[in-house]
Amino acid sequence: MKANEGFFERVYEVCRLIPEGRVTSYGAIAKYLGAARSARMVGWAMNSSGNMDDVPAHRVVNRNGLLTGKSHFGGSDAMQQLLEEEGVPVKNLQVQDFNKYFWDPGKELT
DNA sequence: ATCTTGACAGACG
DNA sequence: TCGTCTGCCAAGA
Numbered sequence: 001m002k003a004n005e006g007f008f009e010r011v012y013e014v015c016r017l018i019p020e021g022r023v024t025s026y027g028a029i030a031k032y033l034g035a036a037r038s039a040r041m042v043g044w045a046m047n048s049s050g051n052m053d054d055v056p057a058h059r060v061v062n063r064n065g066l067l068t069g070k071s072h073f074g075g076s077d078a079m080q081q082l083l084e085e086e087g088v089p090v091k092n093l094q095v096q097d098f099n100k101y102f103w104d105p106g107k108e109l110t
Numbered sequence: 111a112t113c114t115t116g117a118c119a120g121a122c123g
Numbered sequence: 124t125c126g127t128c129t130g131c132c133a134a135g136a
Contacts, residue, residue, distance in 0.1 A: 007132080007133075008133095025118085025119090026117070026118055026119085027118065027119055027120090030118080030119090030131090035131075035132070036119085036131090037118095037119075037120090037130065037131040037132085038118085038130095038131045038132050038133085039117095039118040039119055039131085040116055040117080040118050040119085040131070040132075040133090041116090041118090041131075041132055041133060042117080042118080043116070043117030043118070044115095044116055044117080044118095044132085044133065044134075045117095045133090046117065047116070047117065048133090048134075048135095057117080060117080061117090062117075062118060062119085063118070063119065063120095067117090068117050068118085069117035070117085071117075072117060
């Protein structure tokens with residue numbers, strides 16, 4: 001791996017831009033990168049990166065606000081706890097008021 | 111070089 | 124309204 005991080009690098013960068021207490025969806029990031037149909041690549045990038053500490057992947061959830069990737073955080077509810085600590089209410093791996101805590105990179109950043 | 115998988119999303123039945 | 128399928132792009136085997 002680590003051949004050409006062109007695409008992934010942007011994914012990591014956007015993830016870092018996610019403010020604390022805020023969550024975003026793979027589709028939003030993908031769209032911001034210009035790959036709205038490649039939301040899977042966003043998660044793919046994380047998986048390849050291996051949960052970089054610089055990349056708060058725990059703030060990234062699917063369009064349902066579900067912490068689908070929590071399995072990659074060690075299989076524990078660490079992802080959920082992290083979000084709750086940041087101010088994001090999570091219930092059973094699902095973000096409450098997702099629309100309220102949703103953070104759109106292409107919209108908030110512009 | 112080819113096929114399968116992948117933390118998704120949206121469209122179709 | 125719910126369930127299923129395809130589409131997208133890239134990387135691993």
